[in-house]
Amino acid sequence: MAEQPKRIAVLGSTGSIGTRALDVIESSQGRLEATILTAHSRLEELVRQAQRHRPRIVVATDPTAAEAFDWRRLPPDCELLTGPESLIAAASHPEVDVVLAGIVGSAGLASTWAALEHRKTVALANKETLVMAGQQVSALARQGGTLLPVDSEHSALFQASQAGRPAEIERLVLTASGGPFRHLNPAELQRVTVAEALSHPTWDMGPKITVDSATMMNKALEIVEARWLFDVPAERVAVVIHPQSIVHSMVEFIDGSVIAQLSPPDMRLPIQYALYYPERVAGVAKRLDWASALRLEFEPPNRERFPALALGEQCAAAGGTSGAVLNAANEAAVELFLAGDLHFTEIVPACRSVLAAHHYEPRPTLERLIELDGWARQEISRWMCA
Numbered sequence: 001m002a003e004q005p006k007r008i009a010v011l012g013s014t015g016s017i018g019t020r021a022l023d024v025i026e027s028s029q030g031r032l033e034a035t036i037l038t039a040h041s042r043l044e045e046l047v048r049q050a051q052r053h054r055p056r057i058v059v060a061t062d063p064t065a066a067e068a069f070d071w072r073r074l075p076p077d078c079e080l081l082t083g084p085e086s087l088i089a090a091a092s093h094p095e096v097d098v099v100l101a102g103i104v105g106s107a108g109l110a111s112t113w114a115a116l117e118h119r120k121t122v123a124l125a126n127k128e129t130l131v132m133a134g135q136q137v138s139a140l141a142r143q144g145g146t147l148l149p150v151d152s153e154h155s156a157l158f159q160a161s162q163a164g165r166p167a168e169i170e171r172l173v174l175t176a177s178g179g180p181f182r183h184l185n186p187a188e189l190q191r192v193t194v195a196e197a198l199s200h201p202t203w204d205m206g207p208k209i210t211v212d213s214a215t216m217m218n219k220a221l222e223i224v225e226a227r228w229l230f231d232v233p234a235e236r237v238a239v240v241i242h243p244q245s246i247v248h249s250m251v252e253f254i255d256g257s258v259i260a261q262l263s264p265p266d267m268r269l270p271i272q273y274a275l276y277y278p279e280r281v282a283g284v285a286k287r288l289d290w291a292s293a294l295r296l297e298f299e300p301p302n303r304e305r306f307p308a309l310a311l312g313e314q315c316a317a318a319g320g321t322s323g324a325v326l327n328a329a330n331e332a333a334v335e336l337f338l339a340g341d342l343h344f345t346e347i348v349p350a351c352r353s354v355l356a357a358h359h360y361e362p363r364p365t366l367e368r369l370i371e372l373d374g375w376a377r378q379e380i381s382r383w384m385c386a
């Protein structure tokens with residue numbers, strides 16, 4: 001009898017991660033199936049994806065956009081759900097095996113939470129969920145769901161960590177490309193434009209994470225993500241600049257052995273690894289060409305030029321409410337930068353002052369974290385006016 005396909009809910013299917021997940025599903029020769037697709041605004045693209053992948057359900061999360069859209073080209077056997085609450089139905093649907101969490105920002109928290117509550121396997125790209133509520137989400141995952149990293153560094157750490165036991169891990173070494181502004185001096189950083197910040201040297205990603213890579217806030221968020229995914233104390237997560245983005249991260253064991261995962265920068269590989277886990281398949285991702293010369297460089301990050309790293313370390317060590325505040329402040333600051341209302345060099349100082357102004361609590365509830373997410377966004381606007 002033919003094997004049943006794994007049924008995937010692709011949350012954020014029109015995004016950079018979502019479209020690459022659909023590439024992986026399309027090339028699976030029927031082993032993976034896109035059962036549910038969700039998008040916020042690019043609804044033309046969502047309908048095109050529905051025509052091609054024939055999901056059972058599509059979700060349009062922005063109710064205003066969904067209302068205004070002409071849905072006549074949606075295949076007749078495809079059910080349409082609208083509004084943000086439909087994401088919960090999608091993530092917990094009984095006919096879904098794996099939830100690919102590819103929504104950007106804290107908007108991805110509720111659906112990831114619902115999927116884990118329903119003991120689904122979650123292939124997690126949405127790192128903001130773990131930055132905001134890492135303690136709560138990892139505790140929930142331990143109760144029966146499965147959390148698999150899609151972020152390339154964390155997929156690398158997950159793969160490399162299988163070379164030893166958890167207690168034998170000395171250090172997790174996150175690699176960072178350093179982004180487009182690695183060599184700029186402070187005066188040059190002052191003049192950075194939105195277009196320059198949106199042009200990444202090695203990765204092609206959505207706008208928010210591309211700006212985060214330029215400020216290195218992305219690596220700060222990834223320190224917090226690693227702390228919770230692997231249950232490792234903050235001081236044992238290190239960052240090294242590796243401009244080629246070939247070594248995706250490394251695990252250093254207590255005997256001094258360092259195990260790395262290498263591949264060209266192509267998100268389809270970590271997505272595929274999570275969707276098929278524990279199996280490896282040939283797949284569609286690019287491969288390294290060992291017939292050509294390959295140079296790999298590593299250097300310590302310049303912490304003065306990239307003060308975001310210290311904020312990540314601080315939040316990974318403090319836990320509690322700090323991650324939710326840093327994450328929301330950063331989301332709001334990046335939105336303002338993209339709208340032309342905040343300078344590139346103001347993003348991190350704005351986040352730092354909101355983090356410093358917040359009243360830290362060590363054991364917040366999920367409701368409190370969501371409240372603080374709103375508070376931190378308002379504080380960023382107040383910082384602008386101050």
Ligand code: NAD
Pocket residue numbers: 011012013014015016017018038039040041042061101102103104105107125126127128150151152203204205206207208209267
């Ligand atoms: P993107 O902007 O390209 O796509 C975001 C997707 O989320 C879109 O489908 C959009 O419709 C949906 N979305 C946006 N706002 C929403 C809302 N309020 N409610 C519901 N859906 C909403 O982003 P991306 O680059 O694909 O990143 C997605 C996530 O994956 C982020 O958390 C990012 O940090 C992480 N990630 C991305 C990459 C990458 O290569 N792009 C790599 C590692 C991790």
Ligand code: MG
Pocket residue numbers: 151152153154222
């Ligand atoms: Mg990453």
